[in-house]
Amino acid sequence: xxxxxxxxxxxxxxxxxxxxxxxxxxxxxxxxxxxxxxxxxxxxxxxxxxxxxxxxxxxxxxxxxx
Amino acid sequence: xxxxxxxxxxxxxxxxxxxxxxxxxxxxxxxxxxxxxxxxxxxxxxxxxxxxxxxxxxxxxxxxxxxxxxxxxxxxxxxxxxxxxxxxxxxxxxxxxxxxxxxxxxxxxxxxxxxxxxxxxxxxxxxxxxxxxxxxxxxxxxxxxxxxxxxxxxxxxxxxxxxxxxxxxxxxxxxxxxxxxxxxxxxxxxxxxxxxxxxxxxxxxxxxxxxxxxxxxxxxxxxxxxxxxxxxxxxxxxxxxxxxxxxxxxxxxxxxxxxxxxxx
Numbered sequence: 001x002x003x004x005x006x007x008x009x010x011x012x013x014x015x016x017x018x019x020x021x022x023x024x025x026x027x028x029x030x031x032x033x034x035x036x037x038x039x040x041x042x043x044x045x046x047x048x049x050x051x052x053x054x055x056x057x058x059x060x061x062x063x064x065x066x
Numbered sequence: 067x068x069x070x071x072x073x074x075x076x077x078x079x080x081x082x083x084x085x086x087x088x089x090x091x092x093x094x095x096x097x098x099x100x101x102x103x104x105x106x107x108x109x110x111x112x113x114x115x116x117x118x119x120x121x122x123x124x125x126x127x128x129x130x131x132x133x134x135x136x137x138x139x140x141x142x143x144x145x146x147x148x149x150x151x152x153x154x155x156x157x158x159x160x161x162x163x164x165x166x167x168x169x170x171x172x173x174x175x176x177x178x179x180x181x182x183x184x185x186x187x188x189x190x191x192x193x194x195x196x197x198x199x200x201x202x203x204x205x206x207x208x209x210x211x212x213x214x215x216x217x218x219x220x221x222x223x224x225x226x227x228x229x230x231x232x233x234x235x236x237x238x239x240x241x242x243x244x245x246x247x248x249x250x251x252x253x254x255x256x257x258x259x260x261x262x263x264x265x266x267x268x269x270x271x272x273x274x275x276x277x278x279x280x281x282x283x284x285x286x287x288x289x290x291x292x293x294x295x296x297x298x299x300x301x302x303x304x305x306x307x308x309x310x311x312x313x314x315x316x317x318x319x320x321x322x323x324x325x326x327x328x329x330x
Contacts, residue, residue: 005124006121006122006124007121008124025124025127026127026128027122027127031131031133031166032122032166033119033162033163033165033166034165035158035161035162038158040161040162040165041165042165043165058121058162059121059122059124060119060120060121060122060162060166061119061120061122061131061132061133061166062117062118062119062131062132062133062143062145062163062166062167063094063117063118063119063120063131063132064093064094064095064096064097064100064103064117064118064132065093065094065095065116065117065118065146065148065282066093066094066095066096066116066118066146066148066233066234066260066281066282066283
């Protein structure tokens, strides 16, 4: 299935939880936040929160800023 | 005098019930690298650093992250909404920031124009209301208009942060009269945010009675950022001390420092 991660279409095998996605991308869950179809996903729900075809996921972190 | 007044516990900065001994907040943008950034924050003696929220780089997920250099356990991270032009963008960004870091203290900054980066006060007021309803503690970047500042304070913002001059301009305090008016009416801390260029600008802000100063470019774009960070630390302390000391009155003519009585 195709999922838009930070605006880019990427193909993944279903089923895919947020935790699975972070593992595939190699991102540490402690340093980021995830939004799924404009809704925040709580860190505690990463293992159970499933993603589906055409979903939009934003993964953000803190960078330098003023 | 051995200890300065600013060293006394009673003279700390209190924002939303949190106590800070430093009155200088520094940004973390525009540095050569995160190592220099961390060293500058340290040299500035800052306890709060502003940070931005952005997409992670998916092509290099092992790239160093800010949290690896500036420890969120040691510094209070103040997530900002820099780059947001609508209330919705700002609220969305800060919800993500809260989830990433679990902090409710935030810096709201809703811009109205790409060239001046002047705040859009209509959107700022709207966003502040939304954020406060969601339990955020909002430090708000705003214009130096005392009426707007009062509206934001009445709404429940925990700190009012008027600009001294446009973001990144380094022009210093352009309207000291308005900054002074905002300080006099405010019951929450007032911090000059944006526009400071050098140490004297920071000292002037503090002498006016500001509770603190927030800056980024003045340190990051100095030829020697670490030395400037230290200069800013000293300027904020000096300005605060001068404010507490109460300056002498100004006179049009000279007044001799040596007594005239007993002249030979």
